[in-house]
Amino acid sequence: MSYRRISPGPTGAMAALILILGSLAVAAGGEREDEADFEAPPAAAGSFVLDDLEAPMRPQTYPALPTADPFSLDPEQTREVLRRAVEQALAEAPELADTPILVHVTSLHRARLSGIVDSESTRLLAEIVAAGVNGISGVDNGLRVEAETD
Numbered sequence: 001m002s003y004r005r006i007s008p009g010p011t012g013a014m015a016a017l018i019l020i021l022g023s024l025a026v027a028a029g030g031e032r033e034d035e036a037d038f039e040a041p042p043a044a045a046g047s048f049v050l051d052d053l054e055a056p057m058r059p060q061t062y063p064a065l066p067t068a069d070p071f072s073l074d075p076e077q078t079r080e081v082l083r084r085a086v087e088q089a090l091a092e093a094p095e096l097a098d099t100p101i102l103v104h105v106t107s108l109h110r111a112r113l114s115g116i117v118d119s120e121s122t123r124l125l126a127e128i129v130a131a132g133v134n135g136i137s138g139v140d141n142g143l144r145v146e147a148e149t150d
Contacts, residue, residue, distance in 0.1 A: 078135075079105045086111050086130050093129050101126055101143065109135060114142040 073081065082105045090096050090103070099122060104112040111130045117123045127141040 075107060079107065079109075082109060082111070082133070082135050085133050086136065089129050089133050090126060093125065095122060096126055096129065099126070103130070105136070109137045110140055111136050111138075112140045112142060115144075116146050117143050118145070118147060120145050 083103050086103045086105070087101075090099075090101055099115070099117055101113055101115045101117075104114070106112065111133070113126055113130060117126065123141065123143045123145055126143060127139050130136060130139045
């Protein structure tokens with residue numbers, strides 16, 4: 001087993017030259033002079049010696065991972081639950097029960113309404129009902145008003 005002495009030494013190009021020459025000498029079968037008279041360090045395995053002080057090495061730490069909740073819904077499921085809640089709220093409003101309104105919920109929990117309604121009051125009522133659903137952050141009202149012709 002080979003140990004190296006920890007001491008301040010030459011830096012830069014001079015240190016690289018010393019390392020190369022030492023490696024060549026060891027490769028040629030010789031023993032480096034500074035390794036011959038060195039004893040095993042008193043530090044425990046996994047520690048290093050710095051100016052006669054023994055300091056244990058710290059294990060590599062990583063940022064904490066977010067904890068997963070197995071009972072929470074993924075974003076796609078959340079959007080689907082919100083879409084169904086908006087559709088149910090629109091169906092429960094007596095003025096909107098017969099009106100076909102398509103609902104889409106975005107990743108920002110905004111409800112997008114699309115379809116054709118018969119009056120401006122119905123259009124605004126659909127927007128108010130959709131905005132009242134718990135979890136909806138806003139409504140993009142894309143409903144068009146077209147009067148029925150008989």
